[in-house]
Structure formats: C-alpha cells, structure tokens
Amino acid sequence: MALAYYQKHLLSFVAFLLLVNLHVEHSMGKEVVPVGVVLDLNSTVGGVAERCMSMALSDFYGVYDYYNTRIALLTRDSGKDVIAAASAALDLMKNEEVHAIIGPQSSAQAKFVIELGRKAQVPIISFSATSPSLSPAQNPFFIRTALDDxxxxxxxxxxxxxxxxxxxxxxxxxxxxxxxxxxxxxxxxxxxxxxxxxxxxxxxxxxxxxxxxxxxxxxxxxxxxxxxxxxxxxxxxxxxxxxxxxxxxxxxxxxxxxxxxxxxxxxxxxxxxxxxxxxxxxxxxxxxx
Structure with a gap:
C-alpha cells in the first residue's frame, strides 16, 4: 500500500520532468538530463521512494522508448541531517549541474534546499515536505506534488x-x-x-x-x-x-x-x-x- 502511494506521486513528476525536456530531443539530438535525488535512504520513505522512481522511469520508457532524452537520476543520502541535505543538494547543483532535485524528505531539510535552488535557479521537487510554511507561491523554484498538512x-x-x-x-x-x-x-x-x-x-x-x-x-x-x-x-x-x-x-x-x-x-x-x-x-x- 505504501509502495503504491509513493509510486503514484513519483511517477507523476518523473513523467512531468520527461515531458518538459522533450524540446531537448528535437533541438540537440540524444541528450541525458541529470536530475538529483536527495533522500534519507535508511528510512522507510527514502527506500520506497528510490525504488518507485526507478520503477517510474522504467514504466515511462517502456511506453516511450523512442524518446532520445533520458533522465539520469543522481542519488545522494542525506540521512536526517539538515546540513547533510543542503550539502548534498549543493554538490548536485555545482558539480553535477542537475536540471532539478527531487527531495529532500523533511520540511526542515527542504527549507534550506529550497533557498539553494532559488539562488541557483534549480527546481526543487518535493513529494514529502508537507509543512504549510513551505509555500510554492512564495518560492518559484519549489514544486510540491503532495498536499500540504x-x-x-x-x-x-x-x-x-x-x-x-x-x-x-x-x-x-x-x-x-x-x-x-x-x-x-x-x-x-x-x-x-x-x-x-x-x-x-x-x-x-x-x-x-x-x-x-x-x-x-x-x-x-x-x-x-x-x-x-x-x-x-x-x-x-x-x-x-x-x-x-x-x-x-x-x-x-x-x-x-x-x-x-x-x-x-x-x-x-x-x-x-x-x-x-x-x-x-x-x-x-x-x-x-
């Protein structure tokens, strides 16, 4: 039940990422689109989410195999630490030049990562940071696929x-x-x-x-x-x-x-x-x- 719940969220915005990058296919030929993932991999949610993203990509490309764009997920383990999550996000933005970041899990972690995303103009896409204080309306580079609390x-x-x-x-x-x-x-x-x-x-x-x-x-x-x-x-x-x-x-x-x-x-x-x-x-x- 939990697996299906998170797969539904993750499939939706993995598909979204794929669709918004279709212009790359036509203008530049075959292209890999790096997307960062920041999760607590030792947690239940983190482990389930990582598997669901892999399943979502597999499902999508199983139907649209002819797309020349390919999302490459670059995963970092943040644990439960705010500083570790921010450090992982910064590494993905600066060294991997990711087009977006999925995560981090907690609202406390997301608060810092959203600010980094705003400065670097990298979208931060969350399925689990549900605090009402994190407002997509006030943070143009923050996308939330879940309802807030x-x-x-x-x-x-x-x-x-x-x-x-x-x-x-x-x-x-x-x-x-x-x-x-x-x-x-x-x-x-x-x-x-x-x-x-x-x-x-x-x-x-x-x-x-x-x-x-x-x-x-x-x-x-x-x-x-x-x-x-x-x-x-x-x-x-x-x-x-x-x-x-x-x-x-x-x-x-x-x-x-x-x-x-x-x-x-x-x-x-x-x-x-x-x-x-x-x-x-x-x-x-x-x-x-």
Missing part, C-alpha cells in the same frame, strides 16, 4: 464535530513538521467550539523512557481524546507505550494525521496491534491522464 485540518475538525468532542489533546513531533500545523488546528477547532487544553511536544529522537513519562503525564490529566501528528518512527514508539499504559482501550479516542497513517502498512505487527481503534486520515488522489 493544512489540507487535512477540515477533515480532522469534521470528525471531532461529528462525535461532539469538546476537548482534544494534540500530541505532536517537536519539529517544523509538527509545529507548523498548530495555528491551522487552533483556528479549525475554534470554529467548532472545541478546546485544546493541552499540547504535548515530543522531540523526534526521544527514547522510550522520555515518551513514557509524557504519556503518564497525559493520562493523569484525565484527557481521553487525542490527535497525533508525527512521523512513523516516533509514532510507532508512542502507540506501543500508550497501549502498555492502557490508553488504547474503550473510553479513549485517537486520531492520526496523514504523515503516520500513510505509512501504517509498513509498521511491524506489534505496532499495528497497539494502534487498533485509531482513526487515520489519508488524501484521496483522483486518477488523471
């Missing part, structure tokens, strides 16, 4: 309103990805007269002991309705520990945002079992030519 806020509010919940606690990843959604959530909950009495910010590299302390604190507040906005690596720890604390039983309600929900199928069986009963959101993408 604010797009799911109305759906979350609709679920909360349908159940008549008047209070909800936000548990979020303490990064740009997590923090940038808060203003949109507060506005949406204000419209339906739902309070957010407490917000729990969890650093992305927190260990089990640190997360368990925060879960205990949440349980002691008598909160029962939770919204979780974090990536899978942190979310899988959170739900396993919440389940151990007895907070996944009847009487509690959990909503998970798209960043965690989209990767649910890649999680281990124990983590999936601990998340039973949670409601997750995913975007609906219409079929197109």
């Amino acid at each position: 604010s797009a799911e806020v109305k759906a979350i509010a609709a679920i909360v309103k349908a159940y008549g919940w008047r209070e909800i606690v936000l548990i979020y990843e303490d990064t740009d990805y997590g923090n940038d959604l808060i203003p949109y959530l507060m506005d949406a909950f204000e419209e339906i007269e739902t309070r957010m009495p407490y917000r729990s910010a969890i650093p992305p590299f927190s260990n089990n002991s640190e997360i368990a302390k925060e879960i205990k604190k949440l349980n002691e507040t008598n909160a029962r309705i939770f919204l979780v906005h974090m990536m899978a690596s942190l979310g899988s720890k959170l739900f396993a520990l919440a389940n151990n604390a007895g907070m996944m039983r009847e009487g509690y309600a959990w909503i998970i945002t798209e960043g965690l929900s989209a990767l649910f199928d890649t999680l281990g069986p124990k983590v999936k079992e601990s998340m039973q009963g949670a409601v997750g959101l995913r975007p609906y993408i219409r079929r197109s030519k």
Whole structure:
C-alpha cells in the first residue's frame, strides 16, 4: 500500500520532468538530463521512494522508448541531517549541474534546499515536505506534488464535530513538521467550539523512557481524546507505550494525521496491534491522464 502511494506521486513528476525536456530531443539530438535525488535512504520513505522512481522511469520508457532524452537520476543520502541535505543538494547543483532535485524528505531539510535552488535557479521537487510554511507561491523554484498538512485540518475538525468532542489533546513531533500545523488546528477547532487544553511536544529522537513519562503525564490529566501528528518512527514508539499504559482501550479516542497513517502498512505487527481503534486520515488522489 505504501509502495503504491509513493509510486503514484513519483511517477507523476518523473513523467512531468520527461515531458518538459522533450524540446531537448528535437533541438540537440540524444541528450541525458541529470536530475538529483536527495533522500534519507535508511528510512522507510527514502527506500520506497528510490525504488518507485526507478520503477517510474522504467514504466515511462517502456511506453516511450523512442524518446532520445533520458533522465539520469543522481542519488545522494542525506540521512536526517539538515546540513547533510543542503550539502548534498549543493554538490548536485555545482558539480553535477542537475536540471532539478527531487527531495529532500523533511520540511526542515527542504527549507534550506529550497533557498539553494532559488539562488541557483534549480527546481526543487518535493513529494514529502508537507509543512504549510513551505509555500510554492512564495518560492518559484519549489514544486510540491503532495498536499500540504493544512489540507487535512477540515477533515480532522469534521470528525471531532461529528462525535461532539469538546476537548482534544494534540500530541505532536517537536519539529517544523509538527509545529507548523498548530495555528491551522487552533483556528479549525475554534470554529467548532472545541478546546485544546493541552499540547504535548515530543522531540523526534526521544527514547522510550522520555515518551513514557509524557504519556503518564497525559493520562493523569484525565484527557481521553487525542490527535497525533508525527512521523512513523516516533509514532510507532508512542502507540506501543500508550497501549502498555492502557490508553488504547474503550473510553479513549485517537486520531492520526496523514504523515503516520500513510505509512501504517509498513509498521511491524506489534505496532499495528497497539494502534487498533485509531482513526487515520489519508488524501484521496483522483486518477488523471
């Protein structure tokens, strides 16, 4: 399921890159078009994305074999580090003279790479940097193929309103990805007269002991309705520990945002079992030519 989800995104803009470079075929003959790729190759998303891009190219050229233009993907591993992602992008722009860069994965990394792309006039194409603060309208060399996180806020509010919940606690990843959604959530909950009495910010590299302390604190507040906005690596720890604390039983309600929900199928069986009963959101993408 996760493989198909990312293949759909990646196939669309790999095809886009191929089509916008067709003029090269007619004016210059056979031409290789270098495109950079900056991913965390040790992550689930990075590994899936790399395979999907290879599949997308294979599928495209299987149909359009007569094209003389050929995209050459030049991949760099950024890990989770902002500086490493920026360094990889700079290397691709200066030394490889790439026509575009796909990635990086996180919104924090993308913020720096987008600025480098603007200065070098190299398009930065993202399928996973979903922070609302990264605006293509304000960054002409930034192209985003995924919906930004604010797009799911109305759906979350609709679920909360349908159940008549008047209070909800936000548990979020303490990064740009997590923090940038808060203003949109507060506005949406204000419209339906739902309070957010407490917000729990969890650093992305927190260990089990640190997360368990925060879960205990949440349980002691008598909160029962939770919204979780974090990536899978942190979310899988959170739900396993919440389940151990007895907070996944009847009487509690959990909503998970798209960043965690989209990767649910890649999680281990124990983590999936601990998340039973949670409601997750995913975007609906219409079929197109």
